[in-house]
Amino acid sequence: MRHKMLNLLNVSSTHLSTNQIILNFAIATILGLVIYLSYRTSHTRVVYSGRFNVSLLMMTMITTLVMSVIGNNIALSLGMVGALSIVRFRTAIKDPRDTAYIFWCIGIGICCGVSEFLVATIGTGFIFVTLVVFGLVQDNFRYLLVVRCDRNKEKAVLAEVKQFYKGKAELKVNNSTVDKSEFIFELTHKIIKKASSQESNISDRLYDLGGIDSVNTVCQSDEMR
Incomplete structure (x- = not known):
């Protein structure tokens, strides 16, 4: 029984030839460039990170390297899992789609790695088209209307904003001194x-009340968090 277990752990894939290794990395590089192009195309806003995009390409090649070494060797695969378990990744994910790109790589x-x-x-083709098309979908931006005024103008400001926006402006914060x-x-x-x-507009109406220090409209999106 012990010998069978040792033989099972020592089983590995057929040794790859030099040409096969080069081919594996060549295909991985080409598909990695497709991922690079997809990420750059679908992230046209401030959230785009060129350095993260390059790391996606490198991640594809590194994973190919690891899989070429592991093959069907159970012992190597267990050792790799143990090695990766002690690594802590603290890179902040700015966009939820970045997680999909990481798994794609x-x-x-x-x-x-397994040829x-x-x-x-085929998988890259389908994923590329999907991410490019749906990458154009934008978030529903929220706008914040910030009004600073004298304290004795509170009721007038609330009434004016309620009337101007037909009661649909939701009060989120009320700070006062x-x-x-x-x-x-x-x-x-x-x-x-x-x-x-x-x-x-709302600015003119509020300033006509008097006692208004400032009226600002801010677009709040995921990039501001």
Whole structure:
């Protein structure tokens, strides 16, 4: 029984030839460049990180390297799991889609490492098209209306904002000192678009009340968090 277990642990894949190793890395590099292009195309905003994009390409090649060494060797695979378990990754993920790209790179690296080029190519094609198309989907931005005024103008400000936005402006924050007050209202693009059809804007109406220090509109998106 002991000898059978030792033989099972020592089983490994057929030694790869030099040409096969070069081919594995060549295909992995090509598909990694496709991932690079997909990430760059679908991340056109401030959240795009060129250095992270390069790391995706390197991750694909590194995974190919690891899989080429492991093959079917159980002992090596267990040792690799043990080695990776002590590594802590503290890189902040700015966009939830980055996680999908990381798994994509690992998947391509595994496929190329075991010479499953057809699976890697077809899978990359489908994923590339999906991410490029849905990568154009933007978040529903939220807008914050920040009003700073004298404290004795609180009721007038609340009434004016409620009237201008038809009661749809949601009050999120109300800060006040002895003399001053600050209001933060949350708005959607739809609410602002409907209100823009009026002859005057919210800033002019609030400043006409008097005692208003400032009126600011801020677009709040995932990039600001």
